[in-house]
Amino acid sequence: xxRSNILLTSAGRRVELMQAFQDSxxxxxxxxxxxxxxxxxxxxxxxxxxxxxxxxxxxxxxxxPQALLSLCRELDIALVIPTIDTELLVMAQHKAEFAEQxxxxxxxxxxLIALCRDKRLTPRLYSELGVDTLAILDPAALTFPCFTKxxxxxxxxxxxxxxxxxxxxxxxxxxxxxxxMELASPDWGETTVDIYCDRAGEVLAxxxxxxxxxxxxxxxxxxxxxxxxxxxxxxxxxRIPGGMGCLTLQVFxxxxxxxxxxxxxxxxxxxxxxxxxxxxxxxxGWLIDEYMLGKTPEPxxxxxxxxxxxxxxxxxxxxxxxxx
Numbered sequence: 001x002x003r004s005n006i007l008l009t010s011a012g013r014r015v016e017l018m019q020a021f022q023d024s025x026x027x028x029x030x031x032x033x034x035x036x037x038x039x040x041x042x043x044x045x046x047x048x049x050x051x052x053x054x055x056x057x058x059x060x061x062x063x064x065p066q067a068l069l070s071l072c073r074e075l076d077i078a079l080v081i082p083t084i085d086t087e088l089l090v091m092a093q094h095k096a097e098f099a100e101q102x103x104x105x106x107x108x109x110x111x112l113i114a115l116c117r118d119k120r121l122t123p124r125l126y127s128e129l130g131v132d133t134l135a136i137l138d139p140a141a142l143t144f145p146c147f148t149k150x151x152x153x154x155x156x157x158x159x160x161x162x163x164x165x166x167x168x169x170x171x172x173x174x175x176x177x178x179x180x181m182e183l184a185s186p187d188w189g190e191t192t193v194d195i196y197c198d199r200a201g202e203v204l205a206x207x208x209x210x211x212x213x214x215x216x217x218x219x220x221x222x223x224x225x226x227x228x229x230x231x232x233x234x235x236x237x238x239r240i241p242g243g244m245g246c247l248t249l250q251v252f253x254x255x256x257x258x259x260x261x262x263x264x265x266x267x268x269x270x271x272x273x274x275x276x277x278x279x280x281x282x283x284x285g286w287l288i289d290e291y292m293l294g295k296t297p298e299p300x301x302x303x304x305x306x307x308x309x310x311x312x313x314x315x316x317x318x319x320x321x322x323x324x
Contacts, residue, residue: 003078003102004032004292007071009056010084011036011046015316016274018046021081024285028293035075037068045316059087065094072103078292080105082268085154088113104291108197108267109242116265120151120179126262130236134252134261135182139173142180148172151179154266156217184261188252191229192219194276196283197243198297199290205283205300206233207276218271223308224279228258246273246283272309279304 006021008014021034036050039058047053054071057063072080080103082091092110099105107113115125123133137146142165149159161183162168172178184190189210196205208229213221229251240247248270252261269283277283286297 003072003076004029005076006032006034006079006081006288007054007075007077008034008036008046008050008081008083009038009068010059010082010087011038011041011044011050012083013044014046014083014269014271015049016277017081017083017269018050020274020277021284022051024282025288028285028288035077037071042318042321048316048318059084059090064090065097069094069098069101069103072098073101077103079103079287081287082107085117085152085266085268088267089117106245106287106291108244108247112240112242113267116267118151119149119153119264122262122264125265129240131233131251131262132260134184134263137180137182139178139180145183146180147183148178148180150175150177152177154217156214181263184252184263185254187256188254188261191225191251191253192222192270192272193229193233193249193251194270194273194281194283195237195240195243195247195249196281196286196297196300197240197245197247198286199244201239201241201243203237203239203243204286204297205281205303206230206237207279207281207303208233209272209275211272219275219309220311221309222272222275224275224303224305226305228255229253229260232258232260243267245287246270248273275307275309276303278309279307 008018025032033051035052036047037054037056038044038047041047041053041055057067088107091105091107092113095105115121126133145163148162192209194207198204208225209222210225211219211222246269248266250264280303289295289297
């Protein structure tokens with residue numbers, strides 16, 4: 001019998017993403033369930049809000065792949081949805097093993113993930129796709145001002161502007177993961193683009209989300225936009241070899257010159273994806289159709305334009321919580 005449930009890993013605060021999967025799954029397979037797992041599920045709001053919560057070891061643990069597979073067997077999991085960058089490569093390396101057990105890890109191919117995870121390599125991918133990027137600078141021949149960040153970082157941690165050479169301390173010089181790049185103009189806008197790739201890497205949807213305001217690297221105010229950027233990307237992003245499910249592109253936009261400068265790709269659901277979902281880009285539903293129901297999703301360009309999202313903090317209360 002085919003497996004019928006979905007598991008979100010490293011679920012953390014991703015309540016809206018979990019609810020999107022619940023809604024899309026419930027509309028198709030009402031008796032199926034969405035489960036969440038985390039290192040400390042009792043302290044994860046998404047885990048507490050899910051149908052059930054489970055614990056997994058840290059993704060860097062050698063026990064992680066087998067623990068995940070055992071949990072998938074126990075819970076009759078059909079789809080596993082990773083939510084953080086550090087999970088992606090590990091899962092990509094074990095896709096075939098899980099597929100033999102009827103479990104689909106919704107993660108892009110290993111090569112694509114490697115190009116996305118090391119942001120010094122990402123311009124190579126964008127070049128193949130025909131999309132312009134900001135220049136990566138030689139650390140030995142920097143021009144100022146410029147921008148620096150960890151090549152394998154996320155959530156804007158360790159990313160900042162440099163105006164002078166004396167702002168580079170010894171720790172930065174000795175850091176092999178430290179990269180330097182061209183500084184974006186303050187007049188440019190910043191946009192996140194949610195893209196859906198089917199099992200052949202064909203791009204079925206492109207949804208640009210203007211980043212109006214961010215907090216800790218995640219959008220707190222955003223708005224879906226179409227316009228010239230959508231046309232620019234639609235003309236270039238027909239297929240992303242090795243892509244699977246949701247890929248999240250980060251780009252700067254010069255609206256006056258109508259030019260796009262891409263900086264990175266996160267091959268997973270981004271924190272602001274719930275805006276695209278609300279606009280009608282039902283990526284969870286397409287994953288269910290494609291990998292659980294055997295249906296072929298159709299390209300979608302009918303999502304709602306100029307939909308504004310304003311986020312706020314909410315609470316989940318757990319009574320009689322044991323100390324941990």
